[in-house]
Amino acid sequence: MDHVIWEGDVPELRSPTLVCAFAGWNDAAGAASTALETIAAGFESQVVAKLDPEDFYDFQVNRPTIRLIEGRTRHVDWPENTFVAASIPGADKDFILMTGVEPNLRWRSYSTAILDVAQKMGAEMLISMGALIADVAHTLPVPITGLASDESLVEELGLSRSNYEGPTGIVGVLHDQARQRGMSSASLWAAVPHYVAAVPNPKAALALLRRLEGLTGVALEASELEDAMERFENQVNRAVSANPEIEELVRRLESEQDDEIELPEVSSGDALARDFQRFLRQRNDDEEDEPGSDP
Numbered sequence: 001m002d003h004v005i006w007e008g009d010v011p012e013l014r015s016p017t018l019v020c021a022f023a024g025w026n027d028a029a030g031a032a033s034t035a036l037e038t039i040a041a042g043f044e045s046q047v048v049a050k051l052d053p054e055d056f057y058d059f060q061v062n063r064p065t066i067r068l069i070e071g072r073t074r075h076v077d078w079p080e081n082t083f084v085a086a087s088i089p090g091a092d093k094d095f096i097l098m099t100g101v102e103p104n105l106r107w108r109s110y111s112t113a114i115l116d117v118a119q120k121m122g123a124e125m126l127i128s129m130g131a132l133i134a135d136v137a138h139t140l141p142v143p144i145t146g147l148a149s150d151e152s153l154v155e156e157l158g159l160s161r162s163n164y165e166g167p168t169g170i171v172g173v174l175h176d177q178a179r180q181r182g183m184s185s186a187s188l189w190a191a192v193p194h195y196v197a198a199v200p201n202p203k204a205a206l207a208l209l210r211r212l213e214g215l216t217g218v219a220l221e222a223s224e225l226e227d228a229m230e231r232f233e234n235q236v237n238r239a240v241s242a243n244p245e246i247e248e249l250v251r252r253l254e255s256e257q258d259d260e261i262e263l264p265e266v267s268s269g270d271a272l273a274r275d276f277q278r279f280l281r282q283r284n285d286d287e288e289d290e291p292g293s294d295p
Contacts, residue, residue: 003113005050010121011085013094017216018118020098020128026169028192029201031131034225035208036097042221043086045097049117051081056103056110083117091218096121102170111174115181126178126185127215128171129208131201134191137253138236142207143191146215149175150184157215159186186215193253195246196236202228 019039021032039045057079064078081100088094096118103110118126136143146159153159171187178185188211190204206225213220240246 003052003055003109004117005052007047007049011046011048013085013087013096013122015093016085016096016118016121016123017093017125017127018096018098018114018123019212020100020114020126020171020174021130022100022102022128022170024102026102026130026132026171028131028133028190028197029199029204031190031192031201031204031208032129033099034200034202034205035129035212036099038205038209038222038225039095039220040084040086040097041224043088043095045084045086047082048085048096048121049083051100051110051113053079053081056081056105057101058104061104062101081114083121085121088218093216093218095218096123100170107170107173108177110170111177114174115177115183119181119183124184126175126183127212128174128185128187129189129212130171130187131190131192131204131208133194133197135253136191136193136257137250138193138196138203138233138240139250139254140257142204143257144207144211145189145191146186146211147189148184148186149179150186153184153186157186188212188215195249200232202232 019036021027021036023030023033027033062079064076067075067077069075079101081098084097084099086095086097098114098118100114115123115126134143146157148154148157148159175185175187188208190208192201192204202225206222206229209220209222209225212218240250
């Protein structure tokens with residue numbers, strides 16, 4: 001485990017499940033990352049390990065950033081891949097939460113390091129979460145597609161067997177290596193409306209959490225996320241009502257949306273969506289600047 005930096009002793013966990021989310025194209029509107037952050041905040045959790053980024057990134061592509069500490073000391077923040085152990089009171093299993101950034105280099109070594117850490121902590125199953133842009137309406141329930149490579153999981157949990165062939169990302173490589181190790185795995189994907197994909201989407205994050213509950217049987221606290229979802233829907237509804245073109249688009253999506261949605265599909269209305277996203281961000285900035293508005 002040359003790439004692994006342990007933060008202390010390996011914790012003792014009960015039949016833990018490894019739950020992963022990767023920032024970038026795998027995580028439209030930050031839905032999967034937000035879901036994992038919500039889990040970590042809702043239970044007793046601790047950082048147990050990190051991956052050294054040196055061998056996995058082209059830093060001209062994934063550039064580190066500089067920040068000031070107390071306005072004086074300059075600190076470099078590198079791409080992070082962090083493992084958090086979350087103890088779940090009242091459940092018969094715990095979680096290992098892994099948040100990362102899809103690497104530019106050495107995908108097999110990167111995936112090997114993740115699974116080595118997870119299995120050293122006793123992980124018995126891998127679940128990845130992600131979100132993709134699709135032609136869906138924000139007013140309808142978030143479509144969640146669940147995939148599994150293990151036939152027993154497909155039948156037991158009501159998931160689907162993936163028939164996809166073509167280019168893949170780090171999630172595909174990670175699941176393939178889990179299969180080679182005999183580790184059960186499943187993947188959850190939320191569909192995010194393309195016209196609001198540039199802003200955080202707590203509704204999609206909450207939908208991923210609820211589907212994860214069904215997969216694992218672990219109840220997850222998400223009251224803050226529920227409040228954020230209500231604010232998100234109110235904000236988007238106001239912005240939509242102020243833009244007749246987007247309002248018409250939403251009505252069309254409501255009438256055409258299919259439960260069996262193909263998540264990778266990209267909308268032909270990208271230019272319109274970009275204009276609306278700028279409008280939505282501007283509206284949000286204006287509301288934050290209003291006297292008496294919440295910080």
